[in-house]
Amino acid sequence: MxxxxxxxxxxxxxxxxxxxxxxxxxxxxxxxxxxxxxxxxxxxxxxxxxxxxxxxxxxxxxxxxxxxxxxxxxxxxxxxxxASPDIPHTARLLRALKAKGVQVFALSNFGIGTFELAAREYAVLTEFDQPYISGYLGCIKPDAAIYEKLEEGSGLAGASLLFADDRPENIEAAAARGWHTHLFDQPEAFAARLVAEGLLTEEAAA
Structure with missing residues (x-):
């Protein structure tokens, strides 16, 4: 898929x-x-x-x-x-995906007040097609319920999703649902993954 x-x-x-x-x-x-x-x-x-x-x-x-x-x-x-500073290369990747017509979602453990503060400081946090934020949803990663919320809200599941997270347990929970996953360490490696998946060109991922 x-x-x-x-x-x-x-x-x-x-x-x-x-x-x-x-x-x-x-x-x-x-x-x-x-x-x-x-x-x-x-x-x-x-x-x-x-x-x-x-x-x-x-x-x-x-x-x-x-x-x-x-x-x-x-x-x-x-x-x-x-919670600073931002990671500009990852923000560029998000924007490049949007420019290619790929939907971009957030799936993050974040409080209501902390997310609102961060979104005022970092414009990229307002640019998701849909954010799925734990404080608003009342469940946190790696609980299955928060992954289900994203699937239900987006109408997408399994191999139609690629998830980048820095915590192995969150990645494992997504992989158990059939999602493609990327254990995030550096934006350069994630950029290479997006190129390998055919989602971005090397130029767009730079």
Whole structure:
């Protein structure tokens, strides 16, 4: 079956997402490691991605861990610094696909408030034919339900979809549904994959 749509993860595919690097720069690696060991920041982020209110969730966690309150609140107050910069080559690939008439979707674990903030900062996040964002859908990758939402919404499934994501478990869940998949590491490798699939020319993928 011909690929009819390319599905993009967002974090570490279209924009960088490096909270550890942000905290290392602010408080040093040793203190950052202690912080992440004591405070469940990544689990809290998953809760936000699943639809929990962003600021209220972060600030409640800060109240529960007063010794780290400032650092926890940064997850809201300085979040955009953790989600930067963008990855221009991947954005060019998305736009080149659209120019060729290939549908482009987002399938991303993202909170409602965080996605709205990121979309204001990075125009490419407003250019999908349809975004499928976990916070709005109430389910997260790699749960089967979020992949089903995209299939139902787009009317496409299986080998008509090519999905790029940086996390192996998300790729495996898509592959189990028959999707073509690409484990994203660098945009150059994804560009080569799009050329190999006949979706873009080498010139368009540059």
């Amino acid at each position: 011909t690929i009819q749509a390319v599905v993009f993860d967002i974090g570490r595919v279209l924009i960088h997402w490096e909270p550890e690097a942000f905290y290392d720069a602010q408080i040093g690696e040793a203190r950052r490691k202690a912080f992440f060991a004591e405070v469940p920041m990544h689990q809290t982020n998953l809760d936000i991605d699943a639809g929990a209110p962003w600021k209220e969730t972060v600030y409640a966690l800060a109240e529960a861990h007063p010794n780290w309150a400032t650092e926890i609140r940064w997850w809201h107050d300085r979040w955009l610094e953790m």
